[in-house]
Amino acid sequence: MAILSGAQITMEVLVKEGVEHIFGYPGGAIMPIYDAMLDYNIHHVLTRHEQGAAHAADGYARASGKVGVAMATSGPGATNLVTGIATAMLDSSPIVCITGQVPSQVIGTDAFQETDVTGVTLPITKHNYLVTEIEELADTLREAFYIARSGRKGPVLVDIAKDVQNEKIEFEWIDKPVKLPGYRPDMSADQKTFQEAADLINNSERPIILAGQGVIASGAMTELLKFVERTKIPLSMTLLGLGGFPASHPLNLGMMGMHGEAWVNTAIQEADLLLAFGMRFDDRVTGNLANYAKHAKKIHIEIDPTEVDKNVKVDVAIVGDLREMLEKLTPYTNEGNREEWISAIEAHRGDSAVRDIKHMPDMGHLYAAHVIHDIWRLTDGDALVVTDVGQHQMWETQYYHHDTPRSLVTSGGLGTMGFALPAAMGAKLSCPDKEVWVICGDGGFQMTAAELTTLAQENIDLNVAIINNGYLGMVRQWQEFFYDGRYSATPMLSPDFVKLAEAHHATGIQVSQREDVETAVRKAQTTPGAVVIDFVVEQEDSVYPMVATGADLDDMIRRPKPEIEW
Amino acid sequence: MIHTIIAYVEDKPGVLNRVASLFRRRGFNIESLAVGHTNMAGISRMTIMVNAEEENLAKRIEANLYKLVNVLRVDDLTHKSPVSRELALIKVNADSKTRSEIVQIADIFRANIVDTASQTLILEISGSAEKITRLLQMLEPFKIVEVQRTGVIAIQRGDDQDSSDPPIFETQ
Numbered sequence: 195m196a197i198l199s200g201a202q203i204t205m206e207v208l209v210k211e212g213v214e215h216i217f218g219y220p221g222g223a224i225m226p227i228y229d230a231m232l233d234y235n236i237h238h239v240l241t242r243h244e245q246g247a248a249h250a251a252d253g254y255a256r257a258s259g260k261v262g263v264a265m266a267t268s269g270p271g272a273t274n275l276v277t278g279i280a281t282a283m284l285d286s287s288p289i290v291c292i293t294g295q296v297p298s299q300v301i302g303t304d305a306f307q308e309t310d311v312t313g314v315t316l317p318i319t320k321h322n323y324l325v326t327e328i329e330e331l332a333d334t335l336r337e338a339f340y341i342a343r344s345g346r347k348g349p350v351l352v353d354i355a356k357d358v359q360n361e362k363i364e365f366e367w368i369d370k371p372v373k374l375p376g377y378r379p380d381m382s383a384d385q386k387t388f389q390e391a392a393d394l395i396n397n398s399e400r401p402i403i404l405a406g407q408g409v410i411a412s413g414a415m416t417e418l419l420k421f422v423e424r425t426k427i428p429l430s431m432t433l434l435g436l437g438g439f440p441a442s443h444p445l446n447l448g449m450m451g452m453h454g455e456a457w458v459n460t461a462i463q464e465a466d467l468l469l470a471f472g473m474r475f476d477d478r479v480t481g482n483l484a485n486y487a488k489h490a491k492k493i494h495i496e497i498d499p500t501e502v503d504k505n506v507k508v509d510v511a512i513v514g515d516l517r518e519m520l521e522k523l524t525p526y527t528n529e530g531n532r533e534e535w536i537s538a539i540e541a542h543r544g545d546s547a548v549r550d551i552k553h554m555p556d557m558g559h560l561y562a563a564h565v566i567h568d569i570w571r572l573t574d575g576d577a578l579v580v581t582d583v584g585q586h587q588m589w590e591t592q593y594y595h596h597d598t599p600r601s602l603v604t605s606g607g608l609g610t611m612g613f614a615l616p617a618a619m620g621a622k623l624s625c626p627d628k629e630v631w632v633i634c635g636d637g638g639f640q641m642t643a644a645e646l647t648t649l650a651q652e653n654i655d656l657n658v659a660i661i662n663n664g665y666l667g668m669v670r671q672w673q674e675f676f677y678d679g680r681y682s683a684t685p686m687l688s689p690d691f692v693k694l695a696e697a698h699h700a701t702g703i704q705v706s707q708r709e710d711v712e713t714a715v716r717k718a719q720t721t722p723g724a725v726v727i728d729f730v731v732e733q734e735d736s737v738y739p740m741v742a743t744g745a746d747l748d749d750m751i752r753r754p755k756p757e758i759e760w
Numbered sequence: 761m762i763h764t765i766i767a768y769v770e771d772k773p774g775v776l777n778r779v780a781s782l783f784r785r786r787g788f789n790i791e792s793l794a795v796g797h798t799n800m801a802g803i804s805r806m807t808i809m810v811n812a813e814e815e816n817l818a819k820r821i822e823a824n825l826y827k828l829v830n831v832l833r834v835d836d837l838t839h840k841s842p843v844s845r846e847l848a849l850i851k852v853n854a855d856s857k858t859r860s861e862i863v864q865i866a867d868i869f870r871a872n873i874v875d876t877a878s879q880t881l882i883l884e885i886s887g888s889a890e891k892i893t894r895l896l897q898m899l900e901p902f903k904i905v906e907v908q909r910t911g912v913i914a915i916q917r918g919d920d921q922d923s924s925d926p927p928i929f930e931t932q
């Protein structure tokens with residue numbers, strides 16, 4: 195048995211939990227841990243802002259399925275993590291945040307850089323801890339990792355008082371299961387429920403699967419494929435579900451929701467059965483609840499019982515891990531043939547293709563659609579894409595087709611601008627062999643652009659495509675559609691992105707012609723380090739189709755059909 | 761409809777805050793909340809009276825409580841005809857003219873007089889929340905000076921022990 199300090203114990207647990215990278219930023223209240231870190235084989239990435247550290251840990255987690263770790267000092271360090279923690283919370287991403295806290299003797303006295311961090315993060319963590327006793331430190335950290343990665347995953351924060359980091363005790367790692375009597379992440383439905391669900395499935399004529407992030411989180415890709423191929427039920431995906439089922443599969447209809455494909459939203463409204471797999475009926479995918487899939491019975495397979503009947507009342511709920519539940523459910527279902535229903539859905543596709551900007555003559559303009567389509571083409575659809583939030587994010591879903599899980603990392607639930615660049619950094623570190631592309635807006639990029647230097651310091655190789663439309667485009671679009679085109683605070687001046695890239699030790703390229711896209715993308719692919727391409731695109735293009743807030747799901751604003759036939 | 765929800769929670773700092781924060785965040789309406797130690801070391805018991813019009817909402821509240829790591833067990837006693845009690849201390853104005861009338865009312869409600877002073881009386885009453893509310897109404901004309909109610913506590917009737925199944929200590 196060795197005598198270890200709290201700081202050393204912290205590092206010991208991180209090593210045992212398999213942590214390879216810590217994303218963080220030091221400061222007074224966490225200095226003992228930073229000091230101990232030097233003696234351990236864990237790599238620390240110094241982000242330029244703690245928000246970046248939280249997003250990087252999140253990106254690491256989403257790309258790999260492993261728990262990401264962020265670290266910060268007390269007070270401002272910890273509060274800077276908040277946006278990143280909330281982002282991870284809403285998208286159920288497993289991260290552990292470790293923050294330093296003022297010494298336990300002065301907690302509650304407004305000591306220098308004291309903030310009630312467990313109080314601040316209580317509603318945006320799956321669970322959090324304040325550690326003031328060294329005896330509890332190791333178990334608490336292990337519980338944090340266990341809670342973060344089990345059940346419905348999510349962020350856990352451990353706030354460690356500085357005196358605990360310094361104190362020394364005899365410590366021995368004992369490999370024992372975590373003891374959390376009030377925590378039951380594994381639930382399972384009974385046989386009867388599977389039979390009920392199967393009866394609905396077997397008797398349905400117009401069923402559709404709504405596949406969410408649960409597919410990826412539970413690793414249910416194979417089980418889902420088996421289920422679909424057996425029942426021949428067409429499938430649609432939520433934003434976070436993309437990649438959980440191959441985009442190229444003939445039964446994959448595409449994304450649903452506010453900017454989902456028109457034929458998908460129409461199919462959902464016409465369906466007689468919805469099979470919601472690991473998704474939570476967010477308002478962005480249902481539209482007006484009162485008229486949502488009115489003719490459909492609903493089956494909900496979901497790991498979190500609090501999601502059942504929250505937004506949409508369902509006929510059969512199966513609470514449990516999606517992979518296991520699908521494995522159990524599939525044998526109850528009949529082999530299906532739903533050609534009539536599928537061809538009815540397919541009929542709607544033709545109309546959409548005509549309206550597709552990608553197919554229209556560009557008249558010398560550069561559209562985001564072209565850029566993203568070309569990136570998809572030139573990366574063989576095999577890149578790990580990390581997007582920011584806004585129009586470019588939605589265009590990414592329309593023009594980059596994801597065939598594999600964890601190949602798209604995006605902030606869905608919270609819609610956090612500034613997410614992409616730091617998240618991509620974490621994603622790249624977890625998948626060093628992947629080609630990583632950031633697709634972001636001119637607005638969002640500026641929120642966390644300082645992380646470019648972190649990439650340089652860490653020799654991280656990734657490419658950034660800025661879809662530069664000179665506006666906070668998504669807000670501009672809403673202003674165009676719903677506020678009489680009054681552009682309040684959406685036109686945005688940007689820095690010279692090429693110079694900005696160069697100042698951050700990265701390579702900068704500007705592209706404004708469609709014919710130059712390929713050369714630039716190729717150059718980025720062969721240039722080491724970070725490459726930033728400033729794609730100067732059409733300024734006032736909009737994302738279509740669009741379901742306005744509160745409108746019915748199939749009441750979509752469509753891109754006008756081109757005047758001229760060609 | 762008012763639901764009587766029992767939550768067994770770990771006796772740790774911040775647990776009450778977590779429960780309260782959950783109700784606030786999700787917009788669940790707490791009518792009353794009472795909390796105290798149990799006969800089991802390290803475990804407290806909460807009785808939460810909550811207004812849930814739909815049965816489905818009560819289920820969701822239960823599920824949300826379960827999701828808190830420090831909550832060990834949740835029971836909705838609403839349809840199990842629990843014994844429910846609330847305690848109240850009521851300080852009411854009483855002069856020589858009104859004193860005997862107040863004592864009579866207290867008698868009818870089986871309330872105890874626990875303090876007398878020249879201008880006031882303190883009544884102690886336990887019973888259902890409705891009974892206490894009715895007593896307060898009766899005392900209103902005499903001018904109530906101060907009231908403290910504890911919030912309802914409840915326990916299931918009969919030999920069924922609501923803490924037995926599933927066991928509170930269920931470890932993975």
Ligand SMILES: Cc1ncc(C[n+]2csc(CCOP(=O)(O)OP(=O)(O)O)c2C)c(N)n1
Nearest residue numbers: 584585586609611635636637638666667668
């Ligand atoms: C941190 C944050 N602030 C504000 C918003 C609201 N918002 C959503 S999209 C958007 C515009 C994004 O502009 P840009 O990054 O240029 O991307 P574009 O929509 O033009 O592709 C804004 C301001 C947000 N999602 N996140």
Ligand SMILES: [Mg+2]
Nearest residue numbers: 635636665667
């Ligand atoms: Mg923009």
